[in-house]
Amino acid sequence: MLPIREKLEHVGGLSKLKACLKQKATVLAKLNEAREFGVEMPKGIMIVGMPGCGKSPTAKATAALFKLPLLRLDVGSLMGKYVGESENSMRRALRLADAVSPCVLWIDELEKAFVGMGSSGSGSGSEVTSRLFGYSLTWMQERISPVFVLATANDISGLPPELMRKGRFDEIFYVDFPNRRERAEIFEVHLKRRIKLSDLIDSNQLADKTEGFSGADIEAVVNEAIGPAFVNGRLPHSSSRSRQMSR
Structure with a gap:
C-alpha cells in the first residue's frame, strides 16, 4: 500500500485520460445510484506508452481522485523458484486486493507478468506464466469486489490479445511525448x-x-x-x- 501525495492537477497534459478518470470517480462516488441506473461498475483502465510520460503519477493521482487506498502489485516479485509458488503469490495478492476493496490496484509494468506468453516452448517458465495469465483473466472477468485496476505498460506488443479485448479494461490509453x-x-x-x-x-x-x-x-x-x-x-x-x- 502506497502513500498518496500526487493529485490529478499535479499531472500536466493527458486531458482525455483525466476526463475519463473524473467520469469514473463520479460513478464510484455514487455507485449504488449508478447501479440502479444501469451503469456497470468501473473495472479499470490500461495506460500504455513511453517511459517518463506520466503513467506512474497518473496511477497515484487516480487513487487520490477516487479517495481510495492505492495498492501496487509488483509483478516481478510474483515469480518464485519453487513449483506453485508463483501462482500462490498471485492468489494472495488478488485476495488481499479483494479484502481491502474498495481500492485502486496499480499493476505496474504489466508486460513483465506475462513474458513468455505465446512462446512455442513448453518449458516450466512458460507453463507458470500461462497459469498466472489464466488466473488473472478469471479474476478480472468475474470479480464482484470494487477493485479498480489501473495497469501500466511500456510495451504491449507481446501481450496476449485476450488481455486487450473489451471487458478486461474499460479503456486503453496511449500516452506519447507531450505536445x-x-x-x-x-x-x-x-x-x-x-x-x-x-x-x-x-x-x-x-x-x-x-x-x-x-x-x-x-x-x-x-x-x-x-x-x-x-x-x-x-x-x-x-x-x-x-x-x-x-x-
Missing part, C-alpha cells in the same frame, strides 16, 4: 511549487525549446536549473530578470 501545449502545462505544474518563480517565467517560451522532451525530462530541467539559480543568487525580482533566467 507544445502539454509541455507548457507540465512546466507550470512544476513551477507552481516554486511560488516565487511561477508568475515570472514564461512557460510557453520554455515549451518551445523542449520539443521531444518527456514529462520526466521537463521535471529534471526544472530541478537542475533551480539549484544553481539559488546558489548564484539569481532569484528574479522583475520581469526582465525572469526573461534572463528563462533563457
